[in-house]
Amino acid sequence: MSVLYVLIPVGLLFLAGAIWAFAWSVRSGQFDDLEGPAHRILMDDDDPNIPEDARVRPKQTPVEKPPE
């Protein structure tokens, strides 16, 4: 159990690192918009990442027109 005398201070160092990382993320503006990410995941944004030869253009399917 005496290893705890070493491990706990090491844990504290990690804690200091965690606090610094959080402060950095606040500073770089990641907490400015708390609602945006929730909406972004619903949008299809990966089109630019699809390689050219794999792209599929959406077909213009004719829709049933109601009788005039």
Add this chain to the structure above:
Amino acid sequence: MARQQGPGQQCFHCGLPVPKEFDYLVPVLGEQRTMCCHGCAAVAQAIVAGGLEAFYQHRTAPSRKAEDLVPDELRQMELYDQRRLQQGFVEGESAAVRSASLILEGITCAACVWLSERHANALPGVLEFSVNYSTHRARVRWDDARIQLSAILKAIATIGYIAHPFDPGRQEQVLKKEKALALRRLAVAGLGSMQVMTLAVPLYGGADGNMMHFLRFISLLLATVVVFYASRTFFIAAWRDLKGWRVGMDVPVALAIGGAYAASVWSTFRGGGEIYFDSVCMFTLFLLTSRFLEMGARHRAGQAAENLVKMLPATAIRLREGEHEAVAVADLAPGDLVLVRPGDTVPVDGCLVEGASSVDESLMTGESMPRPKGVGDGLVGGSVNVESPLVMRVEKVGEDTLVSSIVRLLDRALAEKPAIARLADQVAGWFVGAILLLATGVALWWAAHAPEQAFMITLSVLVVTCPCALSLATPAALTAATGALTQRGLLITRGHALETLARVSHILLDKTGTLTLGRLRLERVIPLRGLDEERALALAAALEARSEHPVARLLAEVGGGTLRAEQVSARPGHGVEGEIEGVRYRIGSPRFVSELSGSPVDDTGAEGRTRIVLGDETGPLAWFELADSLRPDAAETLAKLSAMGMQVRILSGDAIGAVAAVARALGVEHYSAGMGPEDKLAEVRELQRQGAVVLMIGDGVNDAPVLAGSQVSLAVGGGAQLAHASADMVLLSERLENIVGGIHMARRTVRVVRQNIAWSIAYNLAAVPLAAAGYIEPWMAAIGMSLSSLVVVVNALRLKN
């Protein structure tokens, strides 16, 4: 392929009704879609051309009607490329890379953000374009060598959003710093608590000897950081309260945290006794969390007011020794001469020195019918010059302008606390005083009976009580509700508005501008003396082709293109004269037109409608009747309001015929016509004498005394009504159905506040005796208190939806 439109078609893009004469279709998502105007059609085509049709699948609200950009506006965008102008809002990161903040107008839902981001990011040279979903502020980084800022702004305009350069201003920085600070404190408290609680497990589990001391000292170290950094706010606030001989909510909190910490330190050094580091940290964490949530709601409500300042333009044209120079509005000083072209917005308050034109003062008056201005008249910053160029001498700039003072009024109004919150504060004060006395009493009693438990029990009593529900949650409920309503377009400018709105029994509405759109529509053309309708329209359109007046634009759009007028001259406020195919014509007010022929023109049969006449040297040729259209959601809204149990009445200054027609169309039984402001006020007073709670809905200007006289008032219309400190609420979204939502929200808010107060009382009545009797340990008290305040704040936050 054109198709005849039936009446009542809706524009696919913006949802507004399609005028009969317009039958432009745009293919979107595999089907031909109807459009209401060239603007919407152009925007839809741009969206489809960019491969961004998915926008229409994902959007949850109709888009804003797209106005065609006037060439002047496009030129103004090019001004933004000038380095001097960019100083206010652009940062240069390196030689060519620049970044700027913009504010986007026209965003109605999340898909709009996606659309503008995709479109802008696809432009070559744009390095980054990201939009904040809540504030509609955009951050753009671009390579100045490859693309100019004006090109980016124009590209955004083609898909229907107007981007303004945005200078965040001091208020924004302050709020941002406050939030960052709160987040850091929260992180320290959270991470520290986690560590301390981990260390507390073996301590509770029976560690002893050197290990115990070691763990205690580490806990002390962590708790010290938490107490002196994260809890500092509580100590500072408590000290401020005590210095002012007040006892606020923070005093028992500070006492509890300070006392527990000190006692634990003492125990640690003494080598025995209880330590409370875990309670202290947890307590701090929970309190900071609830405060943070409340602060978020408060900030969001405040940002709505900030967004309104963007109405003032950032650039202006200064005249110096006959030279035109484009300057930033911030550089203007009183005494400068400024040129305001037709279509431009007046940049600051000033006095007209040269030229004659009419000016759209809807910013102040709510009427979009322009008012004539001549030399010597005052001009208000934010109004729009309609007809001809004007030269203005600057009188007031920056903070002194009317718009700035209005925004200040708004800020102040938002800061006002409603009666119930002030009462809550007072009660909280008494409550805390009572708690401190009780704690002292408990300490003394237990010191006499069982001294070793005295400290712990006193601590529990101090910690377990929660006056927060009274001081914290009522404002949290109000700000959450205000923020939610602001997002939907209903701006609350007075603290008491929500409470009173929940109790409303009678609703009085103005007609013009409130129930009607305030926008003119060509209702009828009455040609005289054998002239046919088409020719009359063509003549009128030719005369009005170059005027920016709303009536002119309407006529030009309907009849335009076939004829051309020469020697056109306009007399602001009266009409236009010109020569077509050798004949002189005039169009405008009856008196103006009759001057040409020399004989008076008969203006009877008007029935409260706006009529203009076209005539030549032989006499009148045709009448054009213009009518205002009812708001599409007016009937449904009034029906819902009646169903909710409120009596709806229409009060109008217009003639009885027009008012009766509107009342019939909307299904309203009680209406009065021909009322001046004093008459309307008298009716309000009469109702109030009978015990009614009156909500007055009007357009702000001539209804000012009535708005002030009702218990709660609402002004309808765009940026206009900011000018009216006399209205308690402003309907920015121009959708009447938001009023129904507003009343529902007000009733919910009052319910939530009552729930919170009831919970707080119940909790305290239960917890305090238990703590005094010694059944609650400090850590339980910490959890109880924090959870109680969290419950109250979360309950308040439910109102956000």
